Each structure stands twice: as structure tokens, then as C-alpha cells.
Amino acid sequence: MRDVPVIDASGLTRFAHRRHPLWWGIIGLVTIEMSVTANLIASYFYLAARAPAWPPQGVAPPDLLWASINVVLLLCSAFTMWWAGWGINRHSQSILTLGTGLSVLLASVVLVLRWINFTDLNVQWNDGAYGAIVWAITGFHFIHVASAIVGTAVVTLLSWRGYFTKQRQLGVVVDTLYWYFVAGIWIPFYLVLYWTPRLV
Amino acid sequence: MPPDASRDILYETWQSPPGFLGWFTHVNQRMIGKRFIITAFAFFLMAGVLGILMRVQLSFPQNDFLGPDLYNQIFTVHGTAMMFLFAIPVMEGFAIYLVPLMIGTRDMAFPRLNAFGYYVYLIGGVTFFASLLFGVAPDTGWFNYVPLAGKEYSPGLGVGIWTTMITFIEVSALTAAVELIVTILKLRAPGMALNRMPLFVWAALIMAFMIVFAMPSVIVSSSLLILDRVLDTHFFVASAGGEPLLWQHLFWFFGHPEVYIIFLPALGMISTIIPTFTQRPVFGYTALVLSLVATGFISFGLWVHHMFTTGLPHLGMSFFMAASTLIAIPSGVQIFCWIASLWGAKVSLKTPMLFIVGFFAVFVMGGLTGVMVASIPFDLQVHDTYFVVAHFHYVIIGGSVFPLIAGLYYWYPKVMGRMMSERLGWVSFWLIFLGVNITFFPMHELGLDGMPRRVYTYLSEMGWGPMNMVATAGAALLSAGFFVTLANALWSMKHGAPAGDNPWGAATLEWATTSPPQPYNHRNIPVVHSRTPVWDWRGRDERPVVGGLREDRRELLVTSVLDAEPMVVQVAPKPTPWPFVSAVVASLGFIGILIHPIFFVIGFFLVFFTYVGWFWPRRPWRED
């Protein structure tokens, strides 16, 4: 049997980013992480529903100040990420470097603030189920911010060495996607951990 | 360029490096898929031998062949390994091997990730089994209920190994799932719209989606248990306000879909094999696809049927009872669609078809006992007894293993280039078919007669002796049957009749290439116009393909999700040892947690560095 070409692929781009399978792969990763998040939040409410008091008698809900500042910082970092991508679409490697660098910096501030203010949670991880789930969720997010930072630091480094171009920016696109997730997921966590114990 | 020269370049481009060290760099989907399958069958053998040991121990009352400590480890390792190390990975392995061939592409979307998933699975599985050799295997059952699995009641290494290794192996299942989803949605040959996809590919796709939504809950539950055990949190410690039932909800929210995760691909195999042996398209393609989708969806609303005895509110449980019985509908639709497919066709009863006929008998019985145990009052009696043991071995062996063995006989020629012996296949089938029924049928009666599961022995006054003896005898037949197939597979590697490209006259694309396929799968990416492309090309002397993909690097054609219109070209990565290195350091981190929590941090950074090595763009940077 003879193979007759009826479709010619030579003209198709080899530099897709939003249509690249890796973009879909990151969507897959984010979906998995969302399921994890949903499980953690469901566990939180399950434990809350079964507990006689939530937070337990004598435990104050976590303090709002620094956590709220972190919400703002993370949103800013998402914006700088977006700005970095905007830059590279206009062939500006320096905006890309600056934007991703700023995001890394902002998120690092978040980590430092988080680290020195763990006492804000007003509970220890080994203080019963409430403390356990609050720390687990906080820790879960902490680790994600840390991974996003180290990953994006590498992107910044590559960008500084001039690797990324308007065409060759798949790495930036998928890293940004993941960054949005990490920054965005703090909002539901923040609402659940900091506001539900105050409102109900 | 003359065709032969261009083919040589293509071969060169896609070939895997030879040699022992080369082995650690392979990324091609067929290499990885084959490794998954072989490793999974090896674990099946080991877990099966444990099953036989249990049968020996139970064959008569108050046997002291295995003491309680050993027996408890053995049934835990048997169940855990069968579910996590055999059933899921073997299905993933078949999907990884077959899907790219079936959808007409050269590799998976993320070949290196694929390799990473394999090493994670291999290391996790070997560690898990090794624990049994050192006598420190987990001994709390495959669903590892707390508080028994908590620090207080299981202080040893065993449960630690269960929690860390299960979490670890799930990572491999998740990578394979994402891999499959993206490959299926984005890399199909032009023209293979969703409604022309082979049913096995549909089943693999739905399985992958189920993994994505189900596995995270077991990862969460076992992570919380690791925290309880290592960092003194109290998620599950009732005396400190924790909730033992939280574990059960999280586990079964995964665990129920899990049993369909290992079932759906098997259904896909049946729907693929039947048309070949009837030589006409399957009856009710759309109904079959919808049934798969419906099973996938409904399976997320059934988990409570494993918890009927825990004292949840009766009204709430009734909802789960109704959902559980209704899942008989998608199964029934498929059963009858297949019967309609067979109706009046000249079926050639080769070994794969024999196993499918066996599937009908065994699975339907198991499915009906499933509907029985879905009834709350009846389940209050038989829950945690041998009745349930009988139910799930019927559905798993009948529903998953029979189609799997059918698939083994069916695709072996494609993978190895030689046929398996029909005569041995026939012997194996009858041994397995009789063995399953003789082993597991008496267990229904045992359960109704009050024999709980997970007992290492029983008093002779109980009167359970004779039926246990029968079951043990059946298990001997059963294992003999599997050994015959194993011997058949080994023998046929050298001595089987050469297969040729399409020995069964099948219609799907994996048969449109050589057996075994070349490293690049298909010489040219075919263009598809129907559900049965290979039949379309019968008697013609030309077929439509895609031109213009470069031969000197690994290029894949990316198409659109619904209609598979060509969109862009993906340049896939070359072989590399990084996935192996990554998996090794990741496992160090995971296993290290058993010694000290700091290993989490160490593992985190080591994995990060290997990822940098893995993804770092090598010069010269690609310009076109």
C-alpha cells in the first residue's frame, strides 16, 4: 500500500505555547491540585461539623493582619507575572526578567512574613483536630509558594541569559499559569481559615 | 530523498540508546508501556503467591502454617499490591503502550514524565514488597483504617511504609493520567474526531480523568496520616477531637472510583476485541461510550456503600444505596450491546474470545452480588465477611483480569511479533475459569455462614472447614491457569508463529504498522475517515497520510480536541537519564520521612535540582 500525503504539516508552527500539549499538562496539574485543595477544604468542614466548638473553646481564630497583607502581595505577584508575559510578547527580555524577578521577590516576602508570623494561627499543630487542619492547609500552601518561587527563579535566570523570545516562551507561559494557581488558591484558603470561624 | 533513506533517519531519530546504561535513558512510550506491563505482571505473580499462601493457611481450621502476625501482613500486602501495584499499573501500561499506536501518533505528549512515572512506580513497588521480606510489612489491611493504623496501635515501620509508598505510587498514577489525557485529546491522527476514537481509547481517557479526581483524596488522607504519625497531629485521634471516620470518607472517595478505574479499561478492551472476532463494527458505539462516561460519573457518588455499618444516618445512606444499585444500568447496557454485537456473527472463538465469554459468566455474577451488597440491610449482614470477598474477586477477576488476559493474547502479537499458542491458551482459560468459580463461589456461602474476612484461622466447631478446603483446591487450579499463560508468553517469545502486521484482521490503527512497531510507531501519520480505518484501506492500494513532519527530530502532530484538525507541531524531547535520577532522589525523600521529617525538605530540594537539569534548555537553542 502506498502512503499518499494529503495533509502537509511543514507549515505548522513548531513554537506553540497556548496550544502546546505542555499547556494542557499544566492545566492537568492544576486540576489535580484543585482536587487536593477541595479535599483539604472538605476535611476542614467535616472536622468543623463534628466538633463541639470550632475553633475549640479558648482558641481564637487566626489573626487577620498579615494573612490579609499576604493576599494583597500574592495578587501583586500575579500581576507582575502577567506583566512579564506582556513584556516578552513585545520582545522585551528585560521586562520579562524584571517581572518574574519581582514576582519571586514578592512571594519570598510572603514566605518570610508567613514564617515569622506562624504564631498568628493562635494554635499549635498538635492541639487537636482544629490545629492540625489549620496547619496542614497553611503548610500545603507554604510549600506551593516555595515551589513556585524556585521554579520561577529558574525562569528569571534563563530570561536574564536571554533564552526566552516572543516565539520561544513556552516556559514562561506555563510557569505563569502555575503561578496564577498558587497565588489564586490562597484566596479560598484565606476565606476558609480566617473568615469562616469568624462568621459562623 | 529516497523513501528508504528518510526512513533510516526517522529510525535513527526515534531509536532508544542501546546498552545497560542506555536503558535508564529510554523515554519512548512503547518501552515505558512494556515495562509497566511486565512489572505489573511480576507484582501480580508475587501478590498471587501471597493469595495462595493465605488459601493454604485457611484450608482447614486452626492451621498454624502462618501465625496471625504474618497472615495479617500477607493479606495487607496481597490486597494493596493487587490494587495499587498490579491492577492500576497494568491498565495504565496497556494504555501507554496502545493509545499512541491506536490514535496514530509517535509517542506520548510528555515522554520524559512517562519515564519518571515508571521509575517512581518501580521503586515504590519494590520497596513495598521488600518490607515483607524483612518482616516489617504493613498489617492493617488495604484500606488501612485508623485508629488501628495510627501511631498508638501501629507503632512500627509497616504502616509508615504503606502511607509513604502509596502516596509515592499515586504520583506515578497521576503522571500517567495527565499524560494519557493530553495525549488522547491533543495528539490524535487528523480526522479521528472524538466520535471515531476506538473504545479502548475512550475507556483510557475516562480512566485517566477518574484518576485525576480520585487519587488526590487518598494522597490527602495518607498525608494527613503521615502527619499524625510523624509530627504528632491529631486528625484521626478521637480522644484529641480527631475523627476516625474522616479517613474512611477520604479513602473510599478514592477507593470506590478506584475499583472502576481498574474496570473501565477492561471494558474498553472487550469493546475493541469483539469487533475483530466478529469482523463487523461493535453494536451501539454511542451507547457504549455513554455507559463508560456514566459509570465514571456515578462512581464518585457511591463511596458511602463501604461504610454502611459505621452508624451514619439511615436516610443519607439510602441515597448511596440507590446510586449503587443504579450503576447496574450502564453495566447492563454494555453487556447487552456486546451480546447484540455477537448476535448471529461468525465468531471465531480464539483465546481472546474465550476469555471474553468467560467474562460474561463471571462478571455478571459478581455484578449481581454487588447489587445485593448495595442493599443496606443485607450489607449489614455480609459486610466484612467472605461474601464481600467473593463479590470483589468475581468482579475483579471476571471483570478486569479476564479481559486483561484476553487483551494479552490479543495484543501480544503486536508487541512481540509472534502469536501465543492457542492450545495453551485454551488450557489456561479452562483452568482459570474453573479455578475462579471453585475458589470464590463457596465464599458466598461462607460469608452468609458468618465467616468474617481477615481472620487468620477459625475454630473447627464453626463448620467452615470443608468449604475453605474446596476454595483452596480451586486456588490451585486458578494459579495453574495463570502459570500456563505465563509459560505461553515466555515460550512464544521465541517459538510463536510469526504474526505479521495484522494477524486478526482488526480495524484499529495499531494494526496498521509492523509487529512489533518500529521506534517511530507509524511510518507516516495516517489520516482517518471512520471508526474502522484499517478496514477502510482493505483492498485499496493507497491510503491518506500526513506529510511534512521532519524526520531528523522527534516531531508530533498536535490536533484539535473535538475534530482532530491539525494545529501545530510539538517537538518531543530525546532520551535522557534525568527522569531516573529524579525518581531516585524523590524516593529518597519519601522513604526518608520514615526516619526523620527533615527528609521532606531534603527531597524537595534534590528533586528541584534534578528538575532543573531535566528542563534546562541545551544549546544550541532551537530556532525553528
Added chain:
Amino acid sequence: MQSALDPASTDAARIAELWWWMLAVSTAVVVAVLALLAVALWRGRRGGQPTSPRPAWSMVLVGGVAAPLVASVAVVVHSIQIGHAIVAAPREPAVTVDVIGRRWWWEVRYQDDGGRTIATTANEIHLPVGRPALLRLHSDNVIHSFWVPNLQGKADMVPGQVNDLWLEPRQTGIFRGQCAEFCGTQHAFMAFVVVVEPEDDFRAWLRREAAPAASPESPLEARGRDVFLAGSCRACHTIRGTTATGRTGPDLTHLASRRTLAAATIPNTVGHLGGWIADPQSVKPGALMPPTPLPPEDLRALLAYLRTLR
């Protein structure tokens, strides 16, 4: 001996009936499916025609949709009715018993009307025939599951919650029960017996159980008591009326009146009792009672004493 198909209560009988129904229907379904399959294959052999789509779709709809739907509705409706009868608790219990799952035996406490414990025993539950009994199931360790197949479906004992189970035996007799949730090393031998007897016998039994232990009468028995109280036994066992108040093991106040030892693992005879005390691990490996090597004389005295605890 313990069977779900030999019911001795209304609830168990209802469940058994449900089972026979489901078995009959299922058998019919299996036969039908396999017969259709056989016909399908057979027609092909005979060179018969492929189905035309219409009858094929009817088969799929009837067999694959209508039949399971009807079966589901029937099972669900009937199950909800039975389930309701099992869980609904409008009745006044004639007797309330707290049962606590321990590793690997059962602590049994009878309550008076005011909810105070009047008698504590182990591994043997007595119930009056024809009267509803409320069992309140607890655990302070791992999860166990309380199951007497002849009388009722099982219910788990989950730490941190109390599950209620109603038993209403309709005939006298001795029924064996067994732990049905894997609970560790000796899950296999965590059994018990339920003795269903006429109400008068039951009341008399309960009065005896509520009383403190008998005092030794002979010097041998007195020496036995001293062995018990001087040795390690009292750290783990209670004998009401003596200084032994241990809580790790079963209450032994009326040990001699019980039918079995070690959670219905061995019959309660002097020989087995002696063997158990000397080396529980060979009877029930992993049980949480250590072997107690005693000089033969002491053991003999101890046995004599324990036999008086009627």
C-alpha cells in the same frame, strides 16, 4: 453455628428473606444473560443473520435499562423499609447494655433504669426472649464491629461515637457473635456468645451478676485468692468485692458462670483455664495478657478459687 440464614429475630428474618428474593432474581438474570449469549454464538455458527438494529435495541433497553431499573427500585424500596424497621427506635428498651470493644474481647455493662451500671461482665451477653434490648456500642481504642448474624446485622464500634443496635430475639438459645472489623493481631478470636433466655431466668442471672464475688470457702480457695491478689492479676482484672480493680482485662467477678474463656475462644473448663493462665500466648498469640508462670500448687489454688466465682 453463627449464620445469617438461620434467623432468630424478626430483623434477621427480614434480611434473610430479602436475600432469598435477591438470590432468586439474580439466578434468573444470570441464566437469562448466559442463555442469550449462547443463542448469539450458536446462531452465528449456524450461519444465522446478524441482528437488525431494532430488536437489538429492544434487547439493550429491556435487559440493560428496564430490568436493572426495576430491580433497583424493588431492592431500594424494600431495603429502606427493612432498614427503617432496624434503625427506628420508638420502643422502650427492656434492657440496656453497653458493650465496649476492647483488644480483643468485649466488655459488657448492664444499666439500670437510671442509667447506672449494675453489672459488668465480659464476652457473654444475656438477653430476655421476645423483649427489645438496646445495645450501646463503644470503643476506646480501635474500630471493632459487633455482629451476631442470627439476631441482627452488624454495627461498628467507632472511637469517639456511640452506635445503637437493637436486638429483639424471638427464640431462646445460644448464639455466637464475632468481631467483624479488622482490629489487629487477634481479630480472628474476638468472639462472644449471646444467651437468650426466658425473662425470669434473665432477671435471676442479672441479679447474680450484679452481686459481688463469692468469698472463698476452703483454705485452698483462700490461698488461690491470695495468689490472685498478690500476683500480677489484679493489675489487669477486677473481682468485685476484693481489692482487684484492674481495667485492662475482663471483669472476673463471675468468671465461673461464663461459658467460654478468652472471648469465646476456648470452653470454660478447669483444664483450659489453667492452660490459659499459664500461657495465654499459645492459645491466642498476641493477646494482651502475659504468661504467668506459677508453682503448680499456686496454680491449683488459683484455679480452685476462680472456679468459685459463680
